[in-house]
Amino acid sequence: MASLATPIAITRPKIIEFGSGTASLAGRWATAQGFSRILVVADAFNAARVDLLGLTGEVTIFGEVRPEPDLPNLEAVLAVAERVKPDLVIGFGGGSAMDLAKLVAVLPGSGQSLQDVVGPEKVAGKRSALMQVPTTAGTGSEAGTRALVTDPKTQNKLAVQSLHMLADIAVIDPDLTLTLPPAVTAATGVDAMAHCVEAFTSLKAHPLIDMYALEGVRLVGRFLGRAIADGSDIEARAGLSLASLYGGYCLGPVNTAAGHAVAYPLGTRHHIAHGAANALIFPHTLAFNAPAVPEKTAAILAALGLKASARQEEVFEGAHRYCAELGCEMKLSRLSVPRDDLPAMASEAHAIRRLLDNNPRDISRDEILTLYEAAY
Structure with a gap:
């Protein structure tokens, strides 16, 4: 285990909005930044309450995130992103939605496939701005640079790690977790x-x-x-x-x-x-x-x-x-x-x-x- 003198690097989203009622700040920030094509990546439940984020402009919702996202699930959302060409991607849900949002922010138009970027720091660069809005209190994916996707053929999780997948802003509103059973x-x-x-x-x-x-x-x-x-x-x-x-x-x-x-x-x-x-x-x-x-x-x-x-x-x-x-x-x-x-x-x-x-x-x-x- 490391001593106090051991070098270490830590990263954080540039902005963290935390606290009850902060969800609506998502839309205000997006508007202030001038984003006009927004892709929200969510599960079915959260797709039905995207209005809580107060978004304006052209908003596309991919509401089919699975609890354990796999390659077909990723391919489906990437196809939507290729069509929409978002300037802002929002992960709205638990870790599954936020992990897919990370990959959607970097892969479309990059010339890279998921297999090209599995492992540490292989992503060529960032393509869209990224916002993370967690609706569960478990994964902490809103603060991280890793994304996990299951390969159904091998039944193994493929892990991608990249600083390019760090959120520009994380909006953490505990009110969004009140619905959790x-x-x-x-x-x-x-x-x-x-x-x-x-x-x-x-x-x-x-x-x-x-x-x-x-x-x-x-x-x-x-x-x-x-x-x-x-x-x-x-x-x-x-x-x-x-x-x-x-x-x-x-x-x-x-x-x-x-x-x-x-x-x-x-x-x-x-x-x-x-x-x-x-x-x-x-x-x-x-x-x-x-x-x-x-x-x-x-x-x-x-x-x-x-x-x-x-x-x-x-x-x-x-x-x-x-x-x-x-x-x-x-x-x-x-x-x-x-x-x-x-x-x-x-x-x-x-x-x-x-x-x-x-x-x-x-x-x-x-x-x-x-x-x-x-x-x-």
């Missing part, structure tokens, strides 16, 4: 926490990011239960939106580790929502890593309001109970995952080296399989 609130909140936890315990962890990571965990510990109990609690919603933003800060220079790698096959192979997959896996990887990062593990539990411990059994018990009490499903067998697919899932997860190489403790393919069996 308790189960989605829980899953997305744990996803935000997982970003912070995995960055905090990563081999690439850095004191500059640790402050955001631990505060993000504290915010989840303080507000997630409240938001589930009362979805109209705007202070709790704002706290989770901030935790999600801090998780996004963690992803750029540090990124996630084993937790996300082990969770990914649940989404790519069995279409389990990303947040729900992370919640189910979280106690297992936190406990697995505890011997390698005992002090940080204890700090994580304390930040969640749990008994501080670095003993694997106590770490697992506390984290598992925490997620279960939020209403998260904690058994793979109840999510229609066939047991005979666990070995293939373990092999697939073990191959995600871009994340596993960040993990504070080496985890083998057989250990991942054991973890899946324990979660089954």
Whole structure:
């Protein structure tokens, strides 16, 4: 883990508008910048409430973003962008919408395909201005430079990272999350926490990011239960939106580790929502890593309001109970995952080296399989 003197680079959107009622600022900013051809990338639910953004001019809405966007989903929105030629792209939704918006802002007219830009910093340049407006509090994608798309042939996530995909403005209005049902609130909140936890315990962890990571965990510990109990609690919603933003800060220079790698096959192979997959896996990887990062593990539990411990059994018990009490499903067998697919899932997860190489403790393919069996 990095010392204070270790070089690190962090990026932020040029403008971050945060707080209740800020959604309408999206339209004001777009108008002030002189944008006239706007493409909004959204899921079906958010496509029906684009009016909340107060946009003017020629507005085209692509409202077919899938929960786990794949190559056909990307190709469909790129086809719309090629026709519209937007000067502003807006990601309006959860991480899926915002990830696709990033790619729509850079690929049309570039001469590059998705395969050309998979990996770090291969994007030739930015083609459209980019605004991100999150409607969930989990991914932190509004603050990041990565986009993930699933290849249906290989069932693997293709990751693109580029500074050209950083938003020009992020508008984070917790009012937009008031419609989230308790189960989605829980899953997305744990996803935000997982970003912070995995960055905090990563081999690439850095004191500059640790402050955001631990505060993000504290915010989840303080507000997630409240938001589930009362979805109209705007202070709790704002706290989770901030935790999600801090998780996004963690992803750029540090990124996630084993937790996300082990969770990914649940989404790519069995279409389990990303947040729900992370919640189910979280106690297992936190406990697995505890011997390698005992002090940080204890700090994580304390930040969640749990008994501080670095003993694997106590770490697992506390984290598992925490997620279960939020209403998260904690058994793979109840999510229609066939047991005979666990070995293939373990092999697939073990191959995600871009994340596993960040993990504070080496985890083998057989250990991942054991973890899946324990979660089954």
